Amino acid sequence: MMSRILTYRELLLAAIIIVLIAVFAYRAPGFASPESLANIFNDTAILIILALGQMAVILTRSIDLSVAANLSFTGMAVAMMNAAYPGIPLPVLILCALAIGAALGAINGFMVWKIGIPAIVATLGTLTVYRGMAFVLSGGAWVNQTQMTPIFLDAPRTSVLGLPVLGWTAILVIALIAVTFTRTVFGRTLYAAGGNPTAALYAGINVGRTRFFAFMLSGALAGLCGYLWVSRYAVAYVDIAAGFELDTVAACVIGGISTLGGIGSVGGAVLGALFLGVIKNALPVINISPFWQMAISGLVIIIAVLFNARQERRKGRLILRDAAKQRPSLVNAQAGGAAA
Amino acid sequence: MKAFAKLALGTALGLALFAGSASAQNVKIGLLVKSLGNGFFEAANKGAQEAAKELGGVEVIYTGPTTTTAEGQIEVINALIAQRVDAIAISANDPDAVVPALKRAAQRGIKVISWDSAVGKDGRILHLNPSSNELIGNMCLKLAASHLPDGKGDFAILSATSTSTNQNTWIAEMKKQLPKYPGLNLVTTVYGDDLADKSYREAQGLLKSYPNVKVIVAPTTVGVLAASQAVKDAGKIGQVYVTGLGLPSEMAGAVHSGATKEFAIWNPIDLGYSATQIAYRLIKNETDGKPGSEINAGRMGKIKIGDNGEAAMADPFVYDKKNVDEFAKIF
Secondary structure, three states: HHHOOOHHHHHHHHHHHHHHHHHHHHOOOOOOOOOHHHHHHHHHHHHHHHHHHHHHHOOOOOOOHHHHHHHHHHHHHHHHHHHHOOOHHHHHHHHHHHHHHHHHHHHHHHHHHHHHHOOOHHHEEEEHHHHHHHHHHHHHOOHHHOOOOHHHHHHHHHHEEEHHHHHHHHHHHHHHHHHHHHOOOHHHHHHHHHHOOHHHHOOOOOOOHHHHHHHHHHEEEEEEEHHHHHHHOOOEOOOOOHHHHHHHHHHHHHHOOOOOOOOOOOHHHHHHHHHHHHHHHHOOOOOOOOHHHHHHHHHHHHHHHHHHHHHHOOOOOHHHHHHOOOOOHHHHHHHHHHHO | HHHHHHHHHHHHHHHHHHHHHHOOOOOOOOOOOOOOOOHHHHHHHHHHHHHHHHHHHEEEEEEOOOOOOHHHHHHHHHHHHHHHOEEEEOOOOOOOOOHHHHHHHHOOOOOEEEHHHHHHOHHOOOEOOOOHHHHHHHHHHHHHHHHHHHHEEEEEEEEOOOOOOOHHHHHHHHHHHHHHHEEEEEEEEEOOHHHHHHHHHHHHHHHOOOOOEEEEEEHHHHHHHHHHHHHHHHHOEEEEEEEEEEOHHHHHHHHHHHOOOOOOOEOOHHHHHHHHHHHHHHOOOOOOOOOOOOOEEEOOEEEEOHHEEEOOOOOOEEEEEEOHHHHOOOO
């Protein structure tokens, strides 16, 4: 089982990241210094946490486009709570963030599970709804640095052993998720439900309920990131993390999480997020015209995915799904049954 | 809601009529804002009342709809016409929708000007901008110079998106006026896309790639905040300063942390003051407000009317440690 965490594909991606860092370090000396690398990891922490939540959802053949909106709403909610009641201890606020995020995720999960709306449509809807709710909640006003308590702002940037708490949070989440996905019934169910819903159903797995919990997990992590984001940038407004949901999907895809569900490792998602993080942090320091930046980062992503797609094709473990594809009527009937 | 607004309007109307009959020779100026209950406009009213007191014999009627709609403003304009005000100074919710109502007011001899948010050319005599692109560009350079020893050294610009019109206009103005500040050296311009995370990274990149940059100028609120945070997190407070355009409530934290000493934005009090002054001069026929004319605006000096009947009030107002908290309460 452990071998799943670091397969050939992950090694290749890790190698690509190291080559990238080397190339960037050649253009911008100091880019590869331990301090700078710790900085990059810390900067990518939020993306890593969100990508792991997204991964859980993608594993079950769904997608969660509402993560960034969830982050925005939860971030606004905890910032306003902190501003209005500075006496609430930070752990309580963080629990609130997790709970609000999980509740918003549960709404997505419920729509996919019980109402049977395709995940992409349901979360596209809630993407707008959650941001709109953040607007209603705040009346469009910003929560500023001076309104937040020092501990609220300083906790994630406190340095422990050279890495801020924000970075350690990501490491903790990675460890928890890695154990959950490889060692628990829920984790294995995620893979089974996405890998072959029909077979999963025959094996006694409730595919819809698994999706529901995947959405809840993604939502809870987005809620946590809501607090981390607001604290890191010391301001909460409706548009924070606009478009960030696409980064989380990109991180998963680059990391080899199959959008068809059932395939992917925690290591892959983390490396995918780090890959994006390295590029995002390198572009400002290597003196590339801003007009080229977007084109370049898009191009690099496509190349990385191409590598991964070729890897995927070589593998021969999709026999069951390919067989099911030849009898689409059966799949549809079962998928319908699973959704209901 | 609607009924309440009408009731409130009716009451205001009644009160105003009553007050009007009490002091018949007073000049009445309607200060019509986008919506009531907005700190920015409350501050503008403060300036307008100051001007009224200074001029004497002036009554400023501060009014506006409860929500920022053009329909609401049209109702208020009609009410102001009925009150026989001498002038209306409007910050419009829609440049075109309010024009017919304002034209009706003009036909009854009411002098109409717009301020802050413009009205179409047909609907007003002149429009008062809080500042001009030229003055904003100059102010950004002035702020950069004041953060540098002897006004000499390297600075960088952190903008919003590379396609943002107002940002690019201001940056072009800064480049044009750079020769006025010898020793001030623009190293590079980077784009944070008005996203907190990207602006933060771009500011970090500046700190890394250009160790000589001592000032980051960000003419955008998201950028100036993110850059302040990046400087603070990098432990470079006192070595690198951040300045630019931002709102006092948002910037107060950065000013207190020392990441920024001064920043600028228009002052709503001055804006309300100037609008009232100009409206008064128009009523007294001291000026016709045609392009090219100069209008006396009390303590704000003479304001020149430019093309299209648009005027620029003054340099953006500079905020620092001393006054930022006071204004942070307003907007």
